[in-house]
Amino acid sequence: MNVEENFTSIKHEIQQACQRVNRKQQEVSIIAVTKYVSVERAQEAIESGIQHLGENRLEGFLNKYEAIGDQATWHFIGTLQTRKVKDLIDHVTYIHSLDRKSLAKEINKRANRKVSCFVQVNISGEDSKHGLPPEEVVSFVKNLSSYTNIEVVGLMTMAPHSEDSSVVRAIFSRLREVKEEIEGKEWPHAPCHYLSMGMSNDFEIAIEEGATHIRIGSKLVGHEYD
Ligand SMILES: *Cc1c(COP(=O)(O)O)cnc(C)c1O
Numbered sequence: 001m002n003v004e005e006n007f008t009s010i011k012h013e014i015q016q017a018c019q020r021v022n023r024k025q026q027e028v029s030i031i032a033v034t035k036y037v038s039v040e041r042a043q044e045a046i047e048s049g050i051q052h053l054g055e056n057r058l059e060g061f062l063n064k065y066e067a068i069g070d071q072a073t074w075h076f077i078g079t080l081q082t083r084k085v086k087d088l089i090d091h092v093t094y095i096h097s098l099d100r101k102s103l104a105k106e107i108n109k110r111a112n113r114k115v116s117c118f119v120q121v122n123i124s125g126e127d128s129k130h131g132l133p134p135e136e137v138v139s140f141v142k143n144l145s146s147y148t149n150i151e152v153v154g155l156m157t158m159a160p161h162s163e164d165s166s167v168v169r170a171i172f173s174r175l176r177e178v179k180e181e182i183e184g185k186e187w188p189h190a191p192c193h194y195l196s197m198g199m200s201n202d203f204e205i206a207i208e209e210g211a212t213h214i215r216i217g218s219k220l221v222g223h224e225y226d
Pocket of ligand 1: 033035056077078158201215216217218
C-alpha cells in the first residue's frame, strides 16, 4: 500500500471514532512515525499531505530532518538521553518523552526558545515502559515552573499490547484524568491541553478516550526495517 492510501483509510477511521464520541476530527493530529522506514518513504508521507513526523532515536531523526527539514513539524517520541538533547533541540517542535528532572534541566539549558513537551506517564506499570508513575506526575509538572524554556503541553503514554480492549481503554482513560487534573490547575507553564496516545493497534480507542495526538507507524508508512 502506498502512504496516501493508508492515510485516506486512517482518516476515515479517525472520523468514525470521532463521530462515536461526538468529537471533531480536527482535534486529532496524526503523527507519522517513520522509525521503521527510509527517508524516501518519509518524503512520500509529506507528499501525501502529512504534516507531522515522529522519530524515536536521534540518529533516525537527524537523518530524516536533513532531507526534509522544515517541510514537516518534528516530534521526538522516544527515550531521550540527556547528552543528546543539544543535537536535537534546534530541530524539534514537540518532545513526547519528558520523564525526569535531569532531562528537563538539560532541555531548559540548551533551548533558546520555549519547547513544547509532553510528560511521559507509565500508567500500566510495566517495567519495560518509560515514564513517571501517575501519582508522581502532578508534583513533577508543578516543579517544572522554574524552567522557563519548557512548556508542558500535555501528557503521553503507551498502552500495553493486549487483546482485551477494556485494558487498553482503562489506561487511556486514566491518562486523561491526570491530564484534566493538571489542566484544571491553570499553571501558566503547563496548559496541558493535549493527550499523546494511540498507535497503529489502538488509536481508535485512544481517540474515543480523548487523544489529541496519535502516533502511527506501521499502519501508515509501513515497516521496512527495524
Ligand atoms: C514506534 C512507536 C509508535 C508507532 O508504532 P506503530 O505500532 O508502528 O504504530 C508510536 N509511539 C512510540 C513511542 C513508538 O516508539
